[in-house]
Amino acid sequence: MTTNCSTSKKVILVTGGSGLVGKGIETVVNSGEQRDDEKWIFIRSKDADLTDWSQTRALFEKLKPTHVIHLAAMVGGLFRNLRYNLDFWRKNIMINDNVLHASFEVGVQKVVSCLSTCVFPDKTTYPIDESMVHNGPPHDSNFGYAYAKRMIDVQNKAYHQQHGCRFTSVIPTNVFGPHDNFNIDDGHVLPGLIHKVYNAKRDNTKFVIWGTGSPQRQFIYSLDLARLMIWTLREYTEIAPIILSVDEADEVSIKDAAQSVIEAMDFQGAVEYDTTKSDGQFKKTASNAKLRKYLSGFEFTPFKKAIKETCDWFVKNYETARK
Numbered sequence: 001m002t003t004n005c006s007t008s009k010k011v012i013l014v015t016g017g018s019g020l021v022g023k024g025i026e027t028v029v030n031s032g033e034q035r036d037d038e039k040w041i042f043i044r045s046k047d048a049d050l051t052d053w054s055q056t057r058a059l060f061e062k063l064k065p066t067h068v069i070h071l072a073a074m075v076g077g078l079f080r081n082l083r084y085n086l087d088f089w090r091k092n093i094m095i096n097d098n099v100l101h102a103s104f105e106v107g108v109q110k111v112v113s114c115l116s117t118c119v120f121p122d123k124t125t126y127p128i129d130e131s132m133v134h135n136g137p138p139h140d141s142n143f144g145y146a147y148a149k150r151m152i153d154v155q156n157k158a159y160h161q162q163h164g165c166r167f168t169s170v171i172p173t174n175v176f177g178p179h180d181n182f183n184i185d186d187g188h189v190l191p192g193l194i195h196k197v198y199n200a201k202r203d204n205t206k207f208v209i210w211g212t213g214s215p216q217r218q219f220i221y222s223l224d225l226a227r228l229m230i231w232t233l234r235e236y237t238e239i240a241p242i243i244l245s246v247d248e249a250d251e252v253s254i255k256d257a258a259q260s261v262i263e264a265m266d267f268q269g270a271v272e273y274d275t276t277k278s279d280g281q282f283k284k285t286a287s288n289a290k291l292r293k294y295l296s297g298f299e300f301t302p303f304k305k306a307i308k309e310t311c312d313w314f315v316k317n318y319e320t321a322r323k
Helices: 020-033 053-063 078-083 085-106 140-163 189-203 222-235 254-265 289-294 303-316
Strands: 002-004 010-015 038-042 067-070 110-114 166-172 174-176 207-210 219-221 242-244 271-274
Touching: 010 020, 010 053, 020 038, 020 174, 020 222, 053 085, 067 085, 067 222, 085 110, 085 140, 110 140, 110 222, 140 166, 166 222, 174 189, 174 222, 174 303, 189 207, 189 254, 189 303, 207 254, 219 222, 219 303, 222 242, 242 289, 254 303
Parallel strands: 010 038, 010 067, 067 110, 110 166, 166 242, 174 219, 207 271
Antiparallel strands: 002 038
């Protein structure tokens, strides 16, 4: 558990504080974003098992947060989701229910939970927006995780309707950055590509990309998402979710993302596509019109710059990075 203290009135608890987004928020807070009336507390799984109600309740009683950013979740990439849909459903439902109900019981003033674009229907029109979350079944590859995340929106609405709670949620697109999970089998696409290129360069072998490379994704740098989540906590007043994403024009293919990694890592070897592997959803293009209505001038870190910073971090921290 890490704490950024001040003689403050706001106690902001961040669950999942050691993960990709949690570390991003901590980095931004420690880089001058913290306000004098805020005390930030970042917890990790070793501080409490959030699938256990008694541990969750005891944690909230001890820390007495006034605000919560809820990031803790069982997460994984496409291939892990395909294998463990039931586990993703059960564990995330337990975590979310415990965190939200503990927040209600101790009188938390505001909760911002983190969803995912996988909550959206598989069969839909594009771009997707916040009104479409419950319009149909999610993609079958990760339905357990997707439905568990959807239920946060249902709970937020119910807590607000029944108790007046200010519980809301954000829906980021594909997040990447320092402190990601770079596991090739269970991680998400970009950190997996970064780790593969690192191995190929080190071992003088070819770089194999799973799938065709044709799917399109909107990638958001974890430090940009961190700044937007802090804004959401402080300024966003709606209960309905808000998509936090780069613009539609900044969507890139997996092939182009892989090429950016190759350039950032200065990889000179052979590249091959293993088309026997699944591509997953072809696209999940999201509209950030709602975000732009609030923050028209927000500037995202250029994709290649963010990739370079992430690759440099992974190389520097290879021995201790999650992989």
